[in-house]
Amino acid sequence: MKNIVFTISLLCALTTFSQKTDEQQIKSIFDTSLSNGKSYDWLNYLSNQIGGRLSGSVQAQQAVDYTKKQLEDLGLDKVWLQPVMVPKWNRGIPEFAYFETDPGVTTNIPICALGGSVATPLGGLKANVVEVKSLDDLAILGKQRLQGKIVFFNRPMDPKNISTFTSYSSCVDQRYAGAAEAAKYGAVGVIVRSMNLRLDDYPHTGSMSYGDIPVKDRIPAAAISTNGADLLSISLRLNPDINFFFRQTCEQFEDVESYNVIGEIKGTTYPNEVIVVGGHLDSWDLGDGAHDDGAGCVQSMDVLRLLKETGYKPKRTIRVVLFMNEENGLRGGNKYAEVAKSSKEKHIFALESDSGGFSPRGFSFDCNEDDFKKIASWKNLFEPYFVHLFIKGYSGADIGPLKNQDIVLAGLVPDSQRYFDHHHAANDTFEHVNKRELELGAASMASLVYLFDKYGNDIN
Amino acid sequence: MKNIVFTISLLCALTTFSQKTDEQQIKSIFDTSLSNGKSYDWLNYLSNQIGGRLSGSVQAQQAVDYTKKQLEDLGLDKVWLQPVMVPKWNRGIPEFAYFETDPGVTTNIPICALGGSVATPLGGLKANVVEVKSLDDLAILGKQRLQGKIVFFNRPMDPKNISTFTSYSSCVDQRYAGAAEAAKYGAVGVIVRSMNLRLDDYPHTGSMSYGDIPVKDRIPAAAISTNGADLLSISLRLNPDINFFFRQTCEQFEDVESYNVIGEIKGTTYPNEVIVVGGHLDSWDLGDGAHDDGAGCVQSMDVLRLLKETGYKPKRTIRVVLFMNEENGLRGGNKYAEVAKSSKEKHIFALESDSGGFSPRGFSFDCNEDDFKKIASWKNLFEPYFVHLFIKGYSGADIGPLKNQDIVLAGLVPDSQRYFDHHHAANDTFEHVNKRELELGAASMASLVYLFDKYGNDIN
Numbered sequence: 051m052k053n054i055v056f057t058i059s060l061l062c063a064l065t066t067f068s069q070k071t072d073e074q075q076i077k078s079i080f081d082t083s084l085s086n087g088k089s090y091d092w093l094n095y096l097s098n099q100i101g102g103r104l105s106g107s108v109q110a111q112q113a114v115d116y117t118k119k120q121l122e123d124l125g126l127d128k129v130w131l132q133p134v135m136v137p138k139w140n141r142g143i144p145e146f147a148y149f150e151t152d153p154g155v156t157t158n159i160p161i162c163a164l165g166g167s168v169a170t171p172l173g174g175l176k177a178n179v180v181e182v183k184s185l186d187d188l189a190i191l192g193k194q195r196l197q198g199k200i201v202f203f204n205r206p207m208d209p210k211n212i213s214t215f216t217s218y219s220s221c222v223d224q225r226y227a228g229a230a231e232a233a234k235y236g237a238v239g240v241i242v243r244s245m246n247l248r249l250d251d252y253p254h255t256g257s258m259s260y261g262d263i264p265v266k267d268r269i270p271a272a273a274i275s276t277n278g279a280d281l282l283s284i285s286l287r288l289n290p291d292i293n294f295f296f297r298q299t300c301e302q303f304e305d306v307e308s309y310n311v312i313g314e315i316k317g318t319t320y321p322n323e324v325i326v327v328g329g330h331l332d333s334w335d336l337g338d339g340a341h342d343d344g345a346g347c348v349q350s351m352d353v354l355r356l357l358k359e360t361g362y363k364p365k366r367t368i369r370v371v372l373f374m375n376e377e378n379g380l381r382g383g384n385k386y387a388e389v390a391k392s393s394k395e396k397h398i399f400a401l402e403s404d405s406g407g408f409s410p411r412g413f414s415f416d417c418n419e420d421d422f423k424k425i426a427s428w429k430n431l432f433e434p435y436f437v438h439l440f441i442k443g444y445s446g447a448d449i450g451p452l453k454n455q456d457i458v459l460a461g462l463v464p465d466s467q468r469y470f471d472h473h474h475a476a477n478d479t480f481e482h483v484n485k486r487e488l489e490l491g492a493a494s495m496a497s498l499v500y501l502f503d504k505y506g507n508d509i510n
Numbered sequence: 511m512k513n514i515v516f517t518i519s520l521l522c523a524l525t526t527f528s529q530k531t532d533e534q535q536i537k538s539i540f541d542t543s544l545s546n547g548k549s550y551d552w553l554n555y556l557s558n559q560i561g562g563r564l565s566g567s568v569q570a571q572q573a574v575d576y577t578k579k580q581l582e583d584l585g586l587d588k589v590w591l592q593p594v595m596v597p598k599w600n601r602g603i604p605e606f607a608y609f610e611t612d613p614g615v616t617t618n619i620p621i622c623a624l625g626g627s628v629a630t631p632l633g634g635l636k637a638n639v640v641e642v643k644s645l646d647d648l649a650i651l652g653k654q655r656l657q658g659k660i661v662f663f664n665r666p667m668d669p670k671n672i673s674t675f676t677s678y679s680s681c682v683d684q685r686y687a688g689a690a691e692a693a694k695y696g697a698v699g700v701i702v703r704s705m706n707l708r709l710d711d712y713p714h715t716g717s718m719s720y721g722d723i724p725v726k727d728r729i730p731a732a733a734i735s736t737n738g739a740d741l742l743s744i745s746l747r748l749n750p751d752i753n754f755f756f757r758q759t760c761e762q763f764e765d766v767e768s769y770n771v772i773g774e775i776k777g778t779t780y781p782n783e784v785i786v787v788g789g790h791l792d793s794w795d796l797g798d799g800a801h802d803d804g805a806g807c808v809q810s811m812d813v814l815r816l817l818k819e820t821g822y823k824p825k826r827t828i829r830v831v832l833f834m835n836e837e838n839g840l841r842g843g844n845k846y847a848e849v850a851k852s853s854k855e856k857h858i859f860a861l862e863s864d865s866g867g868f869s870p871r872g873f874s875f876d877c878n879e880d881d882f883k884k885i886a887s888w889k890n891l892f893e894p895y896f897v898h899l900f901i902k903g904y905s906g907a908d909i910g911p912l913k914n915q916d917i918v919l920a921g922l923v924p925d926s927q928r929y930f931d932h933h934h935a936a937n938d939t940f941e942h943v944n945k946r947e948l949e950l951g952a953a954s955m956a957s958l959v960y961l962f963d964k965y966g967n968d969i970n
Contacts, residue, residue: 084669209544209946212895225737247946409869409925411896436871436925440897465869465896465925466944486669486707486927 057282072455072504076431076497079361083141083493085140088355090485092120093407094350097338097480104165104335105305105375106138113331114309117347117372124355128316131309135367136375138306139166139422141335142299145272147181147241147341149282153177157285159278162253162336163298164225164242167261167271174297175200175239175270181286185223187195196328197236200294202286203228204279205330206244208503211430215405215444218245218473221428222256230261234358240271241294243279245470251275252475266307272296274396296332308374310382316368317503323368324390326400327353327495328505330383330448337478343409345428345483347372349462364503366398373448376404380432399502401460402446406472406487408464412439413498416459428501438479460498462491511543532964536891536957538820543953544762548815549808550582550945555800556808557940559968560749564625564795565835566598566766567838574769574793577807577832584815591769594845596835598766599626601795605732607701609639609742610753616746617745619738622713622796623758624685624702625719625838627731634757635660635699635730641746645683645691657696660754663688664703664739665777667930674926675865675904678705682716689731690721700731701754703739705930712737712935715794717838732756752813766885768834770842775814777826777963784827785962786860787813787955789791789910790836790843797938801929805943807832809922809952816956824963826858833908836864840907847911861920861955862906866932867948868924872899873958876919885918888961898952899923918962 083089086263096103096113097295100186103110115130120438121129147161163169183186183205188196203224207217229240252272260268274282282466285293311331319321329346333339357364374382390397401413412432415422422442429440453459464487473476512610529606541854556563556573561571574591582590607621623629640656642968643665648656663684667677682705689700704714713733721726734742746752771791789806793799817824834842850857861873872892875882882902889900905919913919924947932938 080672081670210541212540212950214946409927436899439896467869467950468944471944484673484928484931490672490927 054473055209057176069462071224072431072501074150075500078485079356079496079500080435080493082356082359083352083489084225084486087352087489087492089348089352089488089492091482093340093344094480096344097340098350098391101338102341103331103333104139105136105308105332105378107335110308110332110374113188114311116332117311117351121311121351124358126313126315126354129313131310132312132385133307134381135305135375136381137379139378140170140301140303142301143344145296145298146415147274147294147296149285150295151289153284157281160251160253160275161296162255163300164258164271164273165255165334166258167229167298167300168268169299169301170239170297174295176293176295177238179282179286179294180290181283182190185227187232188235193235194203196232197458197493199240200239201228201232201237201243202273202282204283206243207245207247209247214247215468217247218470221245225256225273226258229258231340232482233263233267233269237269239269241296242271244273244276245473246276246475248471249276249280251277252477253476254473255336256474270298285296288418302442310386311372312369313354314367315352315357315364318363319365322395323366323501323506324369324395326369326371326449328371328373328395328448329403331478332371332375332377334377334474336473336476338476338480340480341406341472341478341481343376343404344473345488346403349403349488349495352370352492353499355452356492357500362500365404365496365507366503368499368503376448383448384451390452397452398506399458400449400452401462401498403462403491404446404448404494405466405485406464406469407491408468409487410437410442410462410464410491410494412437412448412463414441414443414445414461416445416453418441421458432494432497435490435494446489462495464491518844528569530903532891532961533822535722535822535960538958539816539960540895540953542816542819543812543949544946547812547949547952548954549812549948552808552811553751553800553943553948554806554940555635556804557800561798562677562795562841563791563793563799564599565596565768565792565838566763567795570792570834572766574771577771577791577811578937581771581811581830584818586773586775586814588740589773592772592845592849593767593769594834594841595765596768597839598763599791600761600763600917602629602761605756605758607732607734607756608740608752611745611749612757615647617741618952619742620711620713620735621701621714621732621756624718624731624733625759625794626718626762627689627758627760628728628739629759629761630730630757631698632863634755636753636755637698639742639746639752639754641743644679645687648691648695653695653753659698659828660701661688661692661697662701662742663818664743666703666836667705667707669707674707674930689718689729690723693727693729699727699729699756699757702733703729704733704736704821706736709736709740711737712937713936714933715796716934730758732795770834770846771815771832772829774827774829775824778823779825781827783966784855784857785959786829786831786857788833788908789863789965791832792835792837794837794934796934796936797932798940799938800868800940801932801938802934803864805948806863806951808864809948809955813956813959816952817960820959823856826927826966827965828963836908843908844911850912856914857917858966859918860909861922861958862909863922863951863955864906864908865926866920866924866929867943867951868928869947870922870924870951870954872895872897872901872923874905874921874923876903876905876913881918892954892957895950895954915926919947920958921952924951
């Protein structure tokens with residue numbers, strides 16, 4: 051009996067001690083990030099000295115060189131580039147668009163080509179417009195009503211969802227598949243209401259796909275601003291015969307070589323067990339990609355620096371991966387997973403930040419129920435930092451290809467209210483990122499990585 | 511036995527039903543706020559058509575007239591103005607300041623007078639500067655080192671606190687009492703590092719007090735920007751003999767009459783039990799007072815509208831109070847409490863929003879432990895809206911004077927990371943308020959008011 055009591059007392063003491071140490075380590079991480087963070091300075095350079103970093107662009111290469119150098123300066127155990135072939139799409143000269151209510155009476159509409167779209171004819175494309183709310187509307191209208199027309203997809207994001215990503219997910223089919231579907235009914239072009247909850251004048255680009263439509267049958271696709279979409283919609287109600295004109299000179303080139311940028315701290319005890327933390331280094335070309343996903347890159351870089359600065363020696367290998375080409379191909383994520391699978395390493399945890407540099411609200415976990423229960427027991431450690439959400443759900447596009455039954459995937463969940471004001475638009479710029487919010491996100495990520503490193507065996 | 515089982519079943523059924531109704535009502539409030547909110551439009555008008563609304567100014571009167579009209583248009587049961595005498599302080603012509611390293615070699619520093627300060631002599635004030643970090647430093651330096659000097663209070667806000675209000679509270683003594691204390695040691699003026707966690711060029715004003723110092727002995731006090739403070743500090747290390755010059759023409763006038771703006775929906779069952787929701791209508795004069803506290807005013811106005819729109823008929827009287835003169839006197843809050851105490855009404859709950867229009871994180875309650883336990887049982891109703899914090903603590907300045915042993919006081923707790931970037935400065939402007947974040951705050955407040963109205967008797 052005495053022995054049992056002693057053992058229980060010892061276990062309690064050890065648990066309390068370990069908890070105390072976790073609290074202290076996490077406090078040290080947050081203190082360091084908020085008083086001596088590097089993420090904001092890195093983001094300033096990426097955003098303001100380099101700017102938008104579309105795959106295959108000069109800026110994407112500059113971002114590779116810059117971040118590699120910064121990781122080297124941190125004194126990590128290893129820094130390297132992982133080659134990957136990426137698509138190269140170029141926007142061409144500035145797009146423009148207007149609608150014409152009477153011959154010569156025109157109203158300009160802010161527009162941008164969707165990523166991957168073909169150009170319009172050199173002199174532009176002018177046609178009648180048919181407004182629809184969904185892909186399903188196309189079948190209802192049929193070839194008779196759509197042949198020779200520009201299809202205008204105008205289903206707005208639902209303001210009632212609390213997570214704006216939910217609203218995005220239920221709208222983005224218009225942007226991604228609108229052109230491929232409309233082409234089947236003889237449409238000559240597609241314009242899409244921007245994926246933006248705010249009413250403003252910014253057109254928001256983003257990826258689209260032609261599916262298996264032959265190159266010669268592809269029709270140009272573009273996004274117009276939310277204000278532009280509302281104006282066009284009202285004008286169409288007054289006069290359904292409106293002509294819409296747009297011109298874009300975008301072009302798809304041959305694939306080019308680019309890189310994932312990788313750095314790591316070697317694990318002291320289990321060097322072959324790998325924890326990945328990352329974001330994507332490429333961005334769209336309209337803004338400077340500060341929120342999407344400069345923020346995730348610099349936070350991930352700072353995770354390794356924060357662990358070093360706070361004197362933590364990881365048992366497992368902690369690896370930062372700045373993935374190339376999330377926006378229009380996911381080649382970097384796929385390449386990383388391909389190499390990882392052929393290696394002798396075991397990836398136990400991957401964490402992505404690709405939802406903006408806003409105040410962290412928690413994490414979303416893609417894992418089995420048992421693992422989630424264990425992870426959820428750490429929740430109280432994050433409450434002093436107002437990080438409350440531990441939910442099951444989507445993690446991140448770049449780490450998705452790593453998925454197997456053993457790995458835990460997770461995504462940082464920042465406050466999402468402002469994200470789609472900036473997403474893929476010219477106003478995704480550095481001044482819209484708050485230094486403290488960015489640093490709180492980096493600290494939250496570093497704390498979770500610390501816990502996974504320390505308790506990895508208990509999780510998997 | 512059968513009867514007991516039946517009774518228990520009935521109670522369970524009723525509890526479940528009531529919970530369901532609460533969930534539905536709260537969802538309806540959030541849906542309405544996010545899809546058909548009025549708060550943002552009202553804030554646009556207050557910020558961009560009226561602007562900064564310092565007590566006693568023309569703009570403060572415009573804000574009284576405008577909000578009264580808006581409340582009348584809502585078809586409330588009663589709308590009225592509650593007269594209150596308020597202090598009238600005027601900034602005068604734009605302040606300016608520089609430091610002089612050598613005769614004629616000057617560096618300009620962004621500066622603004624603190625609210626309530628006296629002017630400098632008409633030609634300005636020039637003197638040597640002594641940098642200190644706290645009020646306690648004054649006694650250490652003593653009259654010998656401070657006589658005839660300008661005291662420069664330069665203790666920065668601590669970036670390590672997660673709530674930025676904690677950092678503000680532990681710094682603001684420099685601004686509020688710095689001049690009164692420094693004057694005792696013969697200082698001729700005071701400049702204070704702005705209460706701002708960000709390094710930028712905005713000076714942040716705010717209230718200060720001379721305590722019982724006679725008018726003739728008062729010394730001018732001003733705030734300089736955080737960048738200006740860092741530059742001055744570095745320059746003083748290189749050359750302690752630097753002269754600092756500043757000029758301000760601010761002036762305190764006789765008190766003038768102003769108003770609290772009040773509107774209410776009469777309770778159907780307990781009309782004499784009152785629930786107050788409010789913010790303060792006055793603001794500082796440098797920006798347009800969008801976050802501090804236009805946001806709180808329009809959210810409070812929308813609480814009543816959201817209850818009406820969702821078809822809820824309150825049992826108790828729900829009253830919106832837009833308090834005048836929180837910033838430099840609290841006369842509106844004091845007047846409201848004075849009138850309330852002399853009336854036959856019983857105030858059971860008061861909720862203030864005065865921490866910015868950012869994403870709501872929860873509420874802070876000033877009440878006894880029993881009430882708090884009951885309130886905390888509502889927490890799960892707010893989790894679908896990512897509103898997680900139910901804590902005991904500070905409520906709000908304007909509702910503070912209502913405090914007694916029966917009333918529950920509460921403050922909305924929005925995300926605080928960006929607040930002090932804007933607080934009391936020229937960049938507290940409408941474009942820094944996000945529509946959805948503002949609307950989520952209004953909906954959170956309306957939901958809490960709904961629960962207090964429905965369960966009021968169970969709480970008090």
